Every structure is written in C-alpha cells, then in structure tokens.
Amino acid sequence: MKKGKLDLFMSMIGQRSIPILVCVGFLYIFMVTVEVPFVFNTGFSTVTQDGLNGFFTEDSSRASVLQSDDERESPIRPVRRISEYKPLSRMTFDGSVVDGTSKSGFSLIQKSAKEAFEAGKKLWEEIESGKARENGEKKTENRTEVCSDSVFLSGSALLERNGITTLPCGLKSGSHVTVVGKPRQAHVDRSPFKKDKQDHYVMVSQFVMELQGLRTVDGEDPPRMLHFNPRLKGDWSEKPVIELNTCYRMQWGTSLRCHGKKSMADDETVDGQVKCEEWIHSVNHSQESKSTWWWNRLIGERKKETADWPYPFSEGKLFVLTLRAGMEGYHVSVDGRHVASFPHRAGFTLEDATGLSLKGDIDVQFIFAASLPTSHPRQRILDLSSRWQAPDLPDGPVELFIGIISAGNHFTERMAVRRTWMQHRLIQSSVVVARFFVALHARKEVNVELKREAGFFGDIVIVPYMDNYSLLVLKTVAIFEYGVRVMSAKYIMKCDDDTFVRVDAVMEEVKKVPAVKSSYVGNINFYHKPFRYGKWAVTYEEWAEEQYPPYANGPGYIVSSDIAHFIVSEYEKHKLRLFKMEDVSMGLWVEQFNSSRPVEYVHSLKFYQFGCSDDYYTAHYQSPGQMICMWNKLQQQGRPQCCNMR
Incomplete structure (x- = not known):
C-alpha cells in the first residue's frame, strides 16, 4: 500500500516537472542570445582573468617548479594602438644659455652638450633626407665581412x-x-x-x-x-x-x-x-x-x-x-x-x-x-621576428617604466635583452614598459641600421645628440622626460643594456614604500668622496665639494614619478646641474628634491654593481650569452641564479 502511494506521488512530480524544464530551457536560450554579444562587446578579457585565476588557485599551487612566476599570465590590460611609431626623443637642448666664458665643470658639460646636439641635429636631418641612408646601404650591402686568416x-x-x-x-x-x-x-x-x-x-x-x-x-x-x-x-x-x-x-x-x-x-x-x-x-x-x-x-x-x-x-x-x-x-x-x-x-x-x-x-x-677566423659570426645580426617586437602601449598610466641606456652599435646586447627579461609577463601585458635610449653614433651606417632596428622593434628612443660617454647624463634626463610625459609612469627605472633585471622582484621592492611617499631605490653609496688623481679624477672645477651626496649605483635604480617630474622641470628651466657621472648627478638631484619634500632612500645590495650573485634584483656586466643562460634558469628552475660561465 505504501509503495503504491509513493509511485503515484513520483508520477505526479514527473508530469509537473516537464513544463518546468521546458520553461527553463527557453529562458536559458534567451539569456545566451542576449548576454553573449554584450559580454564580447564590453571586453570579456577585462572581466574574466582574475576570476579564472581564483578558480584555479588550488590546481596552480600543485604545478611543477618549471612554472615560475615569470610564466604565469598577468591580467590583460586595455591597450592603445600606435598609428605611427616615432623613435626620436622630444628632448632638446637650449644652447643659448651656455656661458662660453665660464670654465666651471657645469659650463664645460653644457658646451659639450651644445656641440653634441648641434652635430646630432645635422646628422639626423641627413638620415631623414636619405643622404645618410644611401651611404649606409652601400656599406651594409654585404654584411658578411671576409677577413684574412693571418x-x-x-x-x-x-x-x-x-x-x-x-x-x-x-x-x-x-x-x-x-x-x-x-x-x-x-x-x-x-x-x-x-x-x-x-x-x-x-x-x-x-x-x-x-x-x-x-x-x-x-x-x-x-x-x-x-x-x-x-x-x-x-x-x-x-x-x-x-x-x-x-x-x-x-x-x-x-x-x-x-x-x-x-x-x-x-x-x-x-x-x-x-x-x-x-x-x-x-x-x-x-x-x-x-x-x-x-x-x-x-x-x-x-x-x-x-x-x-x-x-x-x-x-x-x-x-x-x-x-x-x-x-x-x-x-x-x-x-x-x-x-x-x-x-x-x-x-x-x-x-x-x-x-x-x-x-x-x-x-x-x-x-x-x-689561424684567425675568416668571418665575424656576430656582425650585427638581428632576429627580425615579430615575437620580439614591443607590445602596444597601455591605455593609461603604467606602473613602472624602464629606460635602458645603450650605445648605437650595441645590436647584440639589445637583442639579448629582448629575448630575455623583456619577455617577462609584466612587460608583455604592458603593466611595465621598457625602452632603449640611444644617442647617434659617429659612423653613419650604424645610425642607418639603428633607425631600421627602431622601426621594426618599436622599442628604441633615439636621443638626438652625438654620443659621448661624458654626456651619459643626458640619456638619463631623456628617460625621465619620456617616463613622465609619454608613459605617465608611477615609477621610473634606469638601467644599462648589460643589466639583467628581475622585473617582478623590482616591482615588489618598489611597492614596499607607500605610494604617497617619494622614493629612491637602489644600491646606495653613502659618504663617497671624489677621486682627485688618476683616470677617474674629478677636478675641483667639476666638483668643488669633498663628498658626494648619497647616490645609487648607475646599473639599476628607481625613483618615484614626483622626483622625475622635478628633474624634467629643472632641466627645462635650465636649473639642473649636470655632472659627468650620471649616477652622482642623480643623487644630487634627489638631494635637492629632498630639501623641499622628504624622500625615502631604500638601499639594497641585491642591485648588484659588479657581476651577479644568486637572489639578485639586478645583475650588471652580463654578456648576451649570460643573459640567455640566466633567463633559462629563471624559467626552468623558478628562482634567480647566476651564470658565471667562462
């Protein structure tokens, strides 16, 4: 008797559930028809990534050590397409303010800068007009140089x-x-x-x-x-x-x-x-x-x-x-x-x-x-693959802008950086942007190739002056000008083309300082004195003080955007003191800024000045081969290790 009543009850539920299921099915079809186009039109990628990352958190924690932080995808940001890439920096130099009678160190650098910008302007005009291009093409037609074996x-x-x-x-x-x-x-x-x-x-x-x-x-x-x-x-x-x-x-x-x-x-x-x-x-x-x-x-x-x-x-x-x-x-x-x-x-x-x-x-x-080689295997060979081209710029401010100082003929060094740490997820997703800053070379054919390289990869900013080691400080100013005016970056980093950068580690170090504070991050030297004799001698005309201000070593340091704005503003007002040692100049500028607003100096030995040590943030004097090795280790082993190969 009880079994009969149960069967009757289940039969009634089954009959009533059929219309309900049909209604649910029509409602589902309607929702899919309306909502899917809306999701695609509004940008599905900006909504789902974080949710997916949260959904797969447990599985990701079990991933092999081969999946390092560098391999995980970062959130995709809206990007703005660049209709026409312009490699020339907007930085200029007003030669009319140069005092030709003064013999101070500051005036000597100003004179050199004036001459370098004047020479650079003429050379760039030749490149744009095609004169330098014709001469450069003749010299670079046959890049495989045949050399004598003795x-x-x-x-x-x-x-x-x-x-x-x-x-x-x-x-x-x-x-x-x-x-x-x-x-x-x-x-x-x-x-x-x-x-x-x-x-x-x-x-x-x-x-x-x-x-x-x-x-x-x-x-x-x-x-x-x-x-x-x-x-x-x-x-x-x-x-x-x-x-x-x-x-x-x-x-x-x-x-x-x-x-x-x-x-x-x-x-x-x-x-x-x-x-x-x-x-x-x-x-x-x-x-x-x-x-x-x-x-x-x-x-x-x-x-x-x-x-x-x-x-x-x-x-x-x-x-x-x-x-x-x-x-x-x-x-x-x-x-x-x-x-x-x-x-x-x-x-x-x-x-x-x-x-x-x-x-x-x-x-x-x-x-x-x-028994000499008869050809040079590294003659300015560039891998012209779209894989190494710079990502599109983000539609809005970036977290960190990295300016990489390079020389015109450092083709191999730039290619090594593109193949390694510029492939970091934060750079590929445009959370961080990196650009090379290069001045014009004395050899015209090098400039012709440099312009071609810039046009293809889209990651070179050409500062229009004739390159000179004593004017390295001008590239640093150009980095800050580009970082605040073009990138609107929160933080700006300067490094060299032989510096290997752990982008995620640098970001973590920078964010240790509250965003409301001004910051200067790097391997900071305190109480250093200028050499008065020898090759690195600094005369009293160049630097009258007996001690340098605190300054971070040049291979890698970061400043907050307010400090960068101050530097660019002082330069445009012709008030910025230029010194031939660019890292000391940076320390001087930060000290001047610090007189009106407190700056938090963050010192870390992990920004290595000479060579590399495990658990580095930046490693200096790294050859192209070492960079490839370090990147492979970072990808495969998930932790920073040096490649002190022979």
Missing part, C-alpha cells in the same frame, strides 16, 4: 699605428699570436706614487700586451679581453711579477698575479694548464739531512737555492712570446716554455678581440698572428 706587422709599422694592430674578425679557439721583442733597460719613474721605502724614485721596466675590443663610443675605452703586464723590476712587492686582468665597460676585474710561485695543486686549471708557473729560486734539500736543515734554519743560515728557470723576461734580451687562445682561456709561452694561463672572463668572447696593443718599455721586432 696578420703580419713589423715593429716600425706597429709604431706608426701607435702600438695597435687590427685582428679583423677577432680570434677563435686555436688562434695564436707570436711577438718577437726586447725589453728596454730600466729607467727612473718620477711618478709621485712610485717611490721606495726610503722615498726614492724607483727604476722601472715594464710593458703591456692587450687584446682589445672595438671602440664603442667617444670617451669610453675599448674593453680589454686580456691585459698581460710583465714588470721586470717589480712593483710594490719589489719582485719581478706578471699581472693579468680584464677590463669590461671601463671596470677592471680581479687581477691574477704570477710572482714566481707555481699555482697550488688544488687551484683550478685552464685547459689543463696551471695559471702560474714557477720561476723563482727553489730550495734544494737533497744534500742536507733533516736535522741539518732544521739546525741551519734555527741559527738563521741562508737557504741553499738553485735556479731552475729565471724570470722569463730580461732587459735587453730578445724573447719570443706566443699567445694562444684555448677553449677555457688564454695561454702565454715565452721561448717555448709555458708561463701563465688566464681563464676567459664573463662578458667577453673570442671574436670580440679585434685589436692587439703592445706598449711600454719594449722594442717590437715583428708580430705574426695565424
């Missing part, structure tokens, strides 16, 4: 070239250079910094052999892939020594000093060769018993020594030096015997060694280089 130069010809000879396409593994020469007799060095312990002038005899890269811009020394410096009379050690080193972007590395003792057994080798060979007198114990040796040592008797091999260079004695390029480094032999080996340093490649310099107390008989 070079011979006599000593007299070397003197005519100021001690420098060209290696057209650089070196390759197996290339070797032979130098036949004779060290000169020692002479008195009357430098005030080279006196002995008795305050007497010392006798010196030394020469320098260097492998150098092509000169980049005026005022910047060529990079030194190898610096080989025998000092026959010694230096501060007062013993004969050979010093080896590198210099990249005008910064010397850690030197290797061979002072006559063989490298330790546990020290790393270079292609199986020790870094330093032994040439000092060695002690011979074979003729003495242990007790006799200890007794002689106790009473102070001099050690019995035998000379296995003397210092490889002698005044007035002819030598034959051979420099060979190996897989792991350079090897130097003198008169057929190995003397020293020096590992390849980060930031250099063999094909970049396009010059050999020999200077100092030496008379060269001849130079012979052989």
Whole structure:
C-alpha cells in the first residue's frame, strides 16, 4: 500500500516537472542570445582573468617548479594602438644659455652638450633626407665581412699605428699570436706614487700586451679581453711579477698575479694548464739531512737555492712570446716554455678581440698572428621576428617604466635583452614598459641600421645628440622626460643594456614604500668622496665639494614619478646641474628634491654593481650569452641564479 502511494506521488512530480524544464530551457536560450554579444562587446578579457585565476588557485599551487612566476599570465590590460611609431626623443637642448666664458665643470658639460646636439641635429636631418641612408646601404650591402686568416706587422709599422694592430674578425679557439721583442733597460719613474721605502724614485721596466675590443663610443675605452703586464723590476712587492686582468665597460676585474710561485695543486686549471708557473729560486734539500736543515734554519743560515728557470723576461734580451687562445682561456709561452694561463672572463668572447696593443718599455721586432677566423659570426645580426617586437602601449598610466641606456652599435646586447627579461609577463601585458635610449653614433651606417632596428622593434628612443660617454647624463634626463610625459609612469627605472633585471622582484621592492611617499631605490653609496688623481679624477672645477651626496649605483635604480617630474622641470628651466657621472648627478638631484619634500632612500645590495650573485634584483656586466643562460634558469628552475660561465 505504501509503495503504491509513493509511485503515484513520483508520477505526479514527473508530469509537473516537464513544463518546468521546458520553461527553463527557453529562458536559458534567451539569456545566451542576449548576454553573449554584450559580454564580447564590453571586453570579456577585462572581466574574466582574475576570476579564472581564483578558480584555479588550488590546481596552480600543485604545478611543477618549471612554472615560475615569470610564466604565469598577468591580467590583460586595455591597450592603445600606435598609428605611427616615432623613435626620436622630444628632448632638446637650449644652447643659448651656455656661458662660453665660464670654465666651471657645469659650463664645460653644457658646451659639450651644445656641440653634441648641434652635430646630432645635422646628422639626423641627413638620415631623414636619405643622404645618410644611401651611404649606409652601400656599406651594409654585404654584411658578411671576409677577413684574412693571418696578420703580419713589423715593429716600425706597429709604431706608426701607435702600438695597435687590427685582428679583423677577432680570434677563435686555436688562434695564436707570436711577438718577437726586447725589453728596454730600466729607467727612473718620477711618478709621485712610485717611490721606495726610503722615498726614492724607483727604476722601472715594464710593458703591456692587450687584446682589445672595438671602440664603442667617444670617451669610453675599448674593453680589454686580456691585459698581460710583465714588470721586470717589480712593483710594490719589489719582485719581478706578471699581472693579468680584464677590463669590461671601463671596470677592471680581479687581477691574477704570477710572482714566481707555481699555482697550488688544488687551484683550478685552464685547459689543463696551471695559471702560474714557477720561476723563482727553489730550495734544494737533497744534500742536507733533516736535522741539518732544521739546525741551519734555527741559527738563521741562508737557504741553499738553485735556479731552475729565471724570470722569463730580461732587459735587453730578445724573447719570443706566443699567445694562444684555448677553449677555457688564454695561454702565454715565452721561448717555448709555458708561463701563465688566464681563464676567459664573463662578458667577453673570442671574436670580440679585434685589436692587439703592445706598449711600454719594449722594442717590437715583428708580430705574426695565424689561424684567425675568416668571418665575424656576430656582425650585427638581428632576429627580425615579430615575437620580439614591443607590445602596444597601455591605455593609461603604467606602473613602472624602464629606460635602458645603450650605445648605437650595441645590436647584440639589445637583442639579448629582448629575448630575455623583456619577455617577462609584466612587460608583455604592458603593466611595465621598457625602452632603449640611444644617442647617434659617429659612423653613419650604424645610425642607418639603428633607425631600421627602431622601426621594426618599436622599442628604441633615439636621443638626438652625438654620443659621448661624458654626456651619459643626458640619456638619463631623456628617460625621465619620456617616463613622465609619454608613459605617465608611477615609477621610473634606469638601467644599462648589460643589466639583467628581475622585473617582478623590482616591482615588489618598489611597492614596499607607500605610494604617497617619494622614493629612491637602489644600491646606495653613502659618504663617497671624489677621486682627485688618476683616470677617474674629478677636478675641483667639476666638483668643488669633498663628498658626494648619497647616490645609487648607475646599473639599476628607481625613483618615484614626483622626483622625475622635478628633474624634467629643472632641466627645462635650465636649473639642473649636470655632472659627468650620471649616477652622482642623480643623487644630487634627489638631494635637492629632498630639501623641499622628504624622500625615502631604500638601499639594497641585491642591485648588484659588479657581476651577479644568486637572489639578485639586478645583475650588471652580463654578456648576451649570460643573459640567455640566466633567463633559462629563471624559467626552468623558478628562482634567480647566476651564470658565471667562462
């Protein structure tokens, strides 16, 4: 009986549910017909991304370590299409305010800037008119340069070239250079910094052999892939020594000093060769018993020594030096015997060694280089793929604008940045915008190629002055002008084209300061004093104070938009003090701003000035190959790691 009533009840529900289901179906069709076009017209992408991210939060947390923060999609922002890309910066320089009679450091930079902008204006007009384009096209028609596999130069010809000879396409593994020469007799060095312990002038005899890269811009020394410096009379050690080193972007590395003792057994080798060979007198114990040796040592008797091999260079004695390029480094032999080996340093490649310099107390008989490459594999090759083009600009202010200082002929460096950290999700979604800032090059064909590169990739801003290292500060001002006037950025960052930037880490560091406060973020130097002597000397006319203001190292720092607005405004009013060291200039400007409104200085050692260390925010002096390696590690392992490769 109960079962019959239940069946009757279920039958009545089933009959009534049919009309209900039909009504629900018609209502669903109606809603889909009306709502779907509305959603697409109003921009589905701006609504759904956050919801989807929230929906898949649990699954995402289980993702493999291969899915780093750099790989996750960021919210898609509305973008504005650019109808016509204009690479030329709007920054100008008013030469009428330059005081031609003043000899102060500020006036000297103003004079240089006036001349550079005038020369740049003429050159840009030639490029726009097509005159420079015609000449540039003729020179760049055949980009594959054919080079000789050997070079011979006599000593007299070397003197005519100021001690420098060209290696057209650089070196390759197996290339070797032979130098036949004779060290000169020692002479008195009357430098005030080279006196002995008795305050007497010392006798010196030394020469320098260097492998150098092509000169980049005026005022910047060529990079030194190898610096080989025998000092026959010694230096501060007062013993004969050979010093080896590198210099990249005008910064010397850690030197290797061979002072006559063989490298330790546990020290790393270079292609199986020790870094330093032994040439000092060695002690011979074979003729003495242990007790006799200890007794002689106790009473102070001099050690019995035998000379296995003397210092490889002698005044007035002819030598034959051979420099060979190996897989792991350079090897130097003198008169057929190995003397020293020096590992390849980060930031250099063999094909970049396009010059050999020999200077100092030496008379060269001849130079012979052989087994040289016959073509240059890195001759301004750009990957013209739309994949590397800059994204469209956002429709509104950006969180962070990154201005990257570069030189006209740094094609390879810019391409490496495009392939690596400029592919970060924040840049690809236009939350962060990055642009290269480049001045005009002295070689017209370089400018022609630069304009083509800018037109294709859309990420270059050309500052219209003739490039000069002492005017680097003008590119910094141009970055701030573009950041506040074109980008309306909340924060503006300056870095170099050999700086690897962890964009997400920089954003997190910047946001630690409340948005209402003015901020200056970077690796900040406090209480630094100017050098008054040497290569980096700063005269009192250039900088009268005995101390610099606090300033962040130039390879990477960030300021808030109000500070950037102040800098641009002061520049346009001709009140901005320009100094040849752009990072010190930045510190000076921030200090001036700080006098009217408090600035929060955020110091972090993770903005590395020299090289790289794990967990970096920025890493400096990174070669294109290192950047690719660092980006791959960041993508695959999900954490920042350096690539201190050879």
